[in-house]
């Protein structure tokens with residue numbers, strides 16, 4: 634399994650970067666996990682829009698799903714459109730982004746599969762397990778297994794024992810860490826810090842930790858240091874074009 638980061642900015646994309654978006658490949662199958670602002674131009678540096686086999690969206694915030702629109706446009710508006718793109722998301726999560734264009738314009742470009750959290754989900758060669766994690770809107774964290782590799786991704790979430798369960802013994806935990814040490818009071822239930830994520834990575838026994846969704850301007854070294862307070866494994870920070878092979 635290969636993970637390629639398209640972007641890892643929280644909230645809005647910084648110069649030459651993008652918001653949350655990850656290309657996960659196994660056995661020639663290309664799954665996009667989240668498609669935040671500016672991820673499509675990063676994607677198109679590597680593959681064409683019609684080479685995407687499926688999309689999984691953790692939740693309906695635009696820094697995680699806004700670029701579904703340009704991806705669908707790039708498939709629908711060509712002379713020979715490819716087969717409809719399977720898109721997996723929680724019920725209602727994509728209502729807003731799918732309503733951006735005139736009714737029907739992109740209807741043939743995708744097939745929406747609504748996730749039932751906790752049910753078995755197969756996406757191409759990936760066995761997916763999902764958990765509802767605490768955020769302002771419903772957010773489905775996902776554990777993807779294919780070949781010998783396991784990747785766990787939180788989407789956006791406050792601290793929860795379910796993060797540890799989702800990530801148990803994974804090769805890599807890709808974890809939202811918007812803040813370094815302290816999460817502001819009004820966000821404490823719904824977002825995480827690098828320090829909290831390091832604790833969860835240690836509790837879950839993951840082999841590697843990749844911090845993502847850092848607030849723009851955050852010092853990546855400070856985030857790594859905070860996460861490393863409790864976690865002894867390798868800690869990276871997601872930014873455009875980082876590639877990891879799992880296991």
Ligand SMILES: [Zn+2]
Nearest residue numbers: 692694768789
């Ligand atoms: Zn969010």
